[in-house]
Amino acid sequence: MRSPLRTDASGQRETTRVEAFSDGVIAIAITLLILEIRVPAIEDASPDQLLQALRDLWPSYFGYIISFATIGIMWANHHSIFRVIARTDHYLILTNLLFLFFLATIPFPTALMAEYLGHPAERVAVIVYSGWFLITALSYNLLWTYASRANRLIDANADPAVVTSISSRFRLGPPAYGLAFLLSFFSTPATLALLLGFALLYVLPYGNVDR
Amino acid sequence: MRSPLRTDASGQRETTRVEAFSDGVIAIAITLLILEIRVPAIEDASPDQLLQALRDLWPSYFGYIISFATIGIMWANHHSIFRVIARTDHYLILTNLLFLFFLATIPFPTALMAEYLGHPAERVAVIVYSGWFLITALSYNLLWTYASRANRLIDANADPAVVTSISSRFRLGPPAYGLAFLLSFFSTPATLALLLGFALLYVLPYGNVDR
Amino acid sequence: MRSPLRTDASGQRETTRVEAFSDGVIAIAITLLILEIRVPAIEDASPDQLLQALRDLWPSYFGYIISFATIGIMWANHHSIFRVIARTDHYLILTNLLFLFFLATIPFPTALMAEYLGHPAERVAVIVYSGWFLITALSYNLLWTYASRANRLIDANADPAVVTSISSRFRLGPPAYGLAFLLSFFSTPATLALLLGFALLYVLPYGNVDR
Amino acid sequence: MRSPLRTDASGQRETTRVEAFSDGVIAIAITLLILEIRVPAIEDASPDQLLQALRDLWPSYFGYIISFATIGIMWANHHSIFRVIARTDHYLILTNLLFLFFLATIPFPTALMAEYLGHPAERVAVIVYSGWFLITALSYNLLWTYASRANRLIDANADPAVVTSISSRFRLGPPAYGLAFLLSFFSTPATLALLLGFALLYVLPYGNVDR
Numbered sequence A, B, C, D: 001m002r003s004p005l006r007t008d009a010s011g012q013r014e015t016t017r018v019e020a021f022s023d024g025v026i027a028i029a030i031t032l033l034i035l036e037i038r039v040p041a042i043e044d045a046s047p048d049q050l051l052q053a054l055r056d057l058w059p060s061y062f063g064y065i066i067s068f069a070t071i072g073i074m075w076a077n078h079h080s081i082f083r084v085i086a087r088t089d090h091y092l093i094l095t096n097l098l099f100l101f102f103l104a105t106i107p108f109p110t111a112l113m114a115e116y117l118g119h120p121a122e123r124v125a126v127i128v129y130s131g132w133f134l135i136t137a138l139s140y141n142l143l144w145t146y147a148s149r150a151n152r153l154i155d156a157n158a159d160p161a162v163v164t165s166i167s168s169r170f171r172l173g174p175p176a177y178g179l180a181f182l183l184s185f186f187s188t189p190a191t192l193a194l195l196l197g198f199a200l201l202y203v204l205p206y207g208n209v210d211r
Helices: A016-036 A047-055 A058-081 A090-105 A107-116 A122-151 A160-183 A188-201 B016-036 B047-055 B058-084 B090-105 B107-116 B122-151 B160-183 B188-201 C016-036 C047-056 C058-081 C090-105 C107-116 C122-151 C160-183 C188-201 D016-036 D047-056 D058-081 D090-105 D107-116 D122-151 D160-183 D188-201
Strands: none
Touching (some): A016 A058, A016 A090, A016 A107, A016 B016, A016 C016, A047 B122, A058 A107, A058 B016, A090 C058, A107 C016, A160 A188, B016 B058, B058 B107, B058 B122, B058 B160, B058 D016, B107 B122, B122 B160, B160 B188, C016 C058, C016 C107, C016 D016, C058 C107, C058 C160, C058 C188, C090 D016, C107 C122, C107 D016, C122 D047, D016 D090, D090 D122, D107 D122, D122 D188, D160 D188
16 A cells, blocks of 8 residues: 555655656746847937837737747646656656646747738738647647646545546546637637637636645 | 744744745846946957956946946845745735736847947937836735735734835835836936935935835 | 755745756757847738748757757756756755756757758757757756765655666767767758757656656 | 745745746846857858858857856855745845846856957956846845845755855955956956856865756
8 A cells, every 4th residue: 555645754745746847847938038138229210209119019919928828838737737646657757858848939929920910921820820739738638738647646535526526627628628729720819819718718717726 | 813924844944935036036146247348349448448448348337337226226125025024825926927927028128228328329229228217116016916815925923114114115115116217207417316325315314115 | 864855944945046046047948049049130021922931041940949949858867867856965056057057048059050051050059959958958867966966965854766767868979979979960951850859859758757 | 033944835945936046047047148159151151161160159159158157056046045044024035036137147247258259348347247246146145145144044954064165255246346357457368267167166165066
């Protein structure tokens, strides 16, 4: 029989460093997003010219808000799932690295979207952007499925209702981002509205999952 | 009855990961500020030319100092309030993410201010800069108000005098930054002096809040 | 006689801050890699032109994947070895800093490789890239050898089979990356295939080392 | 009477978040240094041209090595002093923020030095570079002096020999960097050799300070 939360000799939780490293990567990725918005450099701009230039940056602001909110929510979910994951193993570390790979890359499709929104090639940029969210959501599900299947790495003391609730929430991710990805081939505004909507949905409480 | 500081089975505090993630985002935002000061690249500059070019960067230095001090103090306050916050919930995580959103964006208005200070459009830049501090202070108050209202997430063992003292200090933020914001429509030097002054005020001790 | 895991008066493990600082540096280096892939900036690009420009970035994607996977695995190994290292001393801190020096520099040879792959000077770039992985692997072995030689800093309670297993795995690093380095003087595709292969090999489980 | 290491209700050490935030800022500053070395972008460079361009970057490599080693050692010292500092207060947080301000700025004088070494204005750049190290060392001493004066924040159980040993080591910093700063007005190579030498000196063990 094993104890519900395995700790090493000094009482450190087994998942501590996985969480710390993930916190680091997620915190850096979310903060690097701002570097992709460049201050307009206009020689001797009049106040009106600067205001106009700042207004013209709206695709950058829009991408920044969607990506920041989405990464922020992914962090909050990571926090939720590692409250019930008690153990680590080779494949948890691996699927977590895969998830971090897709998440850490998000600044690139965000900058791409900001660069081409409102220009002839905007469709390509938005397809890449929404597709990247889809693939990130899929890798996130792989991580959770691996950890929770047959309670493989779940704390024996964890409330089964919380585990089930996380699973049903994660199950919504791929079809939702899949829909946004499909939509991106037809309508840019609808796609972006949907992506923003998914982020804002998180404002609603989720019963017993969050704390 | 619940225990004053809720911990999980291995004794980890409930707020540990929220603090760790916030520390990460704040540490990155404060350190990225330096990337916005570009080394002057003058082909075969004479020593005097380089000295002059370094002197001409004063708006960058000025913005760097104000923003570094302000973010640093926001971190110190975050540290203070999470000494008395014992629990997390959905809306604490959400209001904390909102606060981190505004804080992580500060490098952009800082760079904007540095680019246009001393140029015709400086008013626009300084309005954005001081306005951003105001909105960040407002989001910070939202976080603290949510956590402390009716002692919602406060450690039952926390000294009530400390909680009251934090609340009165936080109450000063929005009117102070609101004043700087209003002033920014009339006088750039007065606005910047005020913002710098707010940061320096922190050098004074605060009775029983800090430790 | 000393206790297996030395902790200070409050029970903090002696290696906690070395791990935290290393996690920070590794997390930042791995996340900065994305900044080296620049969004193509083509004025009024048609969708086809943007697609073509995105395809032309393949050396950047390729370098990003290899470097991300390699750094990620180095982090996982760091996590493994500090599960059995119980104590720190002057030279552990020093050899760890040396290892972090080489690891933190990886974004530079990665960007160099991405810039010149498919151009006349690609050999030079690939020699530097694979050579840098070799020297990083050597510094990593120095760290492990110092800590594990005669169980110098190893937890007295650590399973000797785990320590032996880590040692045999580390022993493979330098000859493997040495081979890639030698190969880089003759064939660019073979070198890159090998570097990617080393990273993918990690997908295989390692018996009792990982957890 | 107070306990030697004050902890909160859940057993967290009082200095934990100060250490975590400092680790974050130091880890980011040391890792950002690599972003200041730009890959040479030469259209269709021959292998020899690329090799030459890489060789011409030597001031960048040199600055990178000195700054990385110096920041790394400052981190190691931070680690040492917080092993004996048991409490935090308002002015410890403040002097620590001041130290982090100077440390986080180091990428700027490093890039300045790399840009102008070997050019007519190199003296100006090297004066700024060595002067910045001097002021950083002074702020570091302020932090240590504040914490250790009359054992203000020192763990009551700390070995007095360790505290004395740290103090004598810190006392060497300002005169050493002051000498380098003075030398920078006369000889660039001697200044840089001295700065590199200070970093390498750390390879020597320090008796009972390090662990």
